[in-house]
Amino acid sequence: MTTTLALRASILHFSANPQYHPDALHWHTDGLLLVNEGKIVAAGDYTQLQAQIPAGVEVQHLPDRIIMPGFIDSHVHYPQTDMIASPAPGLLPWLEQYTFPTERQFEDGEHASEVARFFLDQLSACGTTTAMVYSTVHQESVDAFFTESAARNMRMVTGKVLMDRHCPEFLRDTAESGAQDTETLIQRWHGNGRQLYAITPRFAPTSTTQQLGLAGELAQQYHDTFIQTHVAENKEECAWARSLFPNARSYLDIYDQFGLMRERAMYAHCIWLDDTDRARLAETGSAISLCPTSNLFLGSGLFDFDAADAAKVQLSVATDVGGGTSFSMLQTMNELYKVARMGGRYLPASQMFYLATLGGAKAMQLDHLIGNFSVGKEADFIVLNPKATPLLARRSAHLNSLEEQLFVLAMLGDDRVVERTYIAGELRSPL
Structure with missing residues (x-):
C-alpha cells in the first residue's frame, strides 16, 4: 500500500468564507498535493513544492483536472x-x-x-x-x-x-x-x-x-x-x-x-x-x-x-x-x-463550493480535521474532470474566469464529473 501520494493538477480549496474574505479562495492552476499516511503534507504551486516530493515517489500528473476537498x-x-x-x-x-x-x-x-x-x-x-x-x-x-x-x-x-x-x-x-x-x-x-x-x-x-x-x-x-x-x-x-x-x-x-x-x-x-x-x-x-x-x-x-x-x-x-x-x-x-x-x-459559485466543503466542516465543528488542505488534516479529497461530458467540454472551451468554471460545474455537473474519490489518502472510487 502506497503511504505517500503526489498528485499534480489544478488545486482548489478555501481557508475561510469567501463571502467575507476574498483572499480565502486558494487556486493553483498547476498545483501539487502531497499526502502521507492519510494526512495532508502540502498543497500549492507545483514549482514551489516539487522539491518536497520524497525520493522514489512518482508524481501522478492529472492534466486538466481539479483536485479539491471531498x-x-x-x-x-x-x-x-x-x-x-x-x-x-x-x-x-x-x-x-x-x-x-x-x-x-x-x-x-x-x-x-x-x-x-x-x-x-x-x-x-x-x-x-x-x-x-x-x-x-x-x-x-x-x-x-x-x-x-x-x-x-x-x-x-x-x-x-x-x-x-x-x-x-x-x-x-x-x-x-x-x-x-x-x-x-x-x-x-x-x-x-x-x-x-x-x-x-x-x-x-x-x-x-x-x-x-x-x-x-x-x-x-x-x-x-x-x-x-x-x-x-x-x-x-x-x-x-x-x-x-x-x-x-x-x-x-x-x-x-x-x-x-x-x-x-x-x-x-x-x-x-x-x-x-x-x-x-x-x-x-x-x-x-x-x-x-x-x-x-x-x-x-x-x-x-x-x-x-x-x-x-x-x-x-x-x-x-x-x-x-x-x-x-x-x-x-x-x-x-x-x-x-x-x-x-x-x-456565487465560489460560495456554493465553500459551503459544500469547509463551510460544512465548520458547521459540524470538524474543520480542525477536514474541509480544506491545511497541513495535517485528513486527506479526504476528490478529482474533478471539468470536461466529463460533451456539453461540459464544449462549454469549458469558452470560460473567462475561475468563477465561471465553478459555476459551469455547479449548473451542468453531476457524478460523471467526479473522476476519483480518496478517503484518508486511499483511492475509494473507482475501485
Missing part, C-alpha cells in the same frame, strides 16, 4: 435510498405513504447492511466523503451503517432515530428505550475510528416531552456528540408542532427548552424561522443544513439567505435524500443557486 453532506437519510423520487402532495403524506413503510425493513440487519453499502458507494461516486446521516429507530440500522462506513475508513456521523409517538407502532420506541439504546450506541461507536454519533430526534412532533428531555440530558452528558433533527421545514408541520407544544415560543424553541441547542447541533431546513430563532442558532453555535432539492421537491418553501447572513448563522449544504432527488452535491448546488435567486439573492 464534499460534506450535512443531512441525508440512508434508509430512504430505495424510496427516492416517491410522489406525494406534501411532507406529512410522503412520510406516511413511503418513508415509514420503507424504514420498517431496517430492523433486519442484513437489509440495512446491503442498503448502507449501496448508499456509501453512491456517496463516494458523487465525491461526498463525510455526511451527517439518519439511520432508523432500530439499533441494527446504526450498527450496520457504522460497520460499513468504518470498513471504508470514512468520517461519518449517524444516530438512531428517536420517535415515541405519532408514528406507526412498528417504528415506535419509548422515551426510556430510546435513551438507553442511544447511550449504548454512543459508547460503542462515538470516536471509534472515524465514526461519530448524533443524537437524533426525528422531529419534535414525533417525540414526547419525556423523550426530548432525555435526549437533552444525553446531549449534555456526551457533550462532544452531535445532534441532528428537522425544524420549520413545512407550514403544516410548523402548525402541528405549535399545537403539540403550546408553551414554546416557536418550533425551534421546543428544542431549546430541552437543551438540544449547542455546538455540533445541526438543524435541517430552517425555512419558517424568525429573527429571534436565527439569533438563538448563532448564539448557541447550532448550525443550519440547507436542503434546497427536497424543499423544492416537497414544496416546502425558500430559504432566507439574507436573514441567515444577518444573524451570522453557520450554514452547510445537504442532499436530503430521499426527499432530495440526487446524491450529487453538484446537482444540489444547482438547486441551491435557484432557490437563492427566487429569494432575490445571487449566490
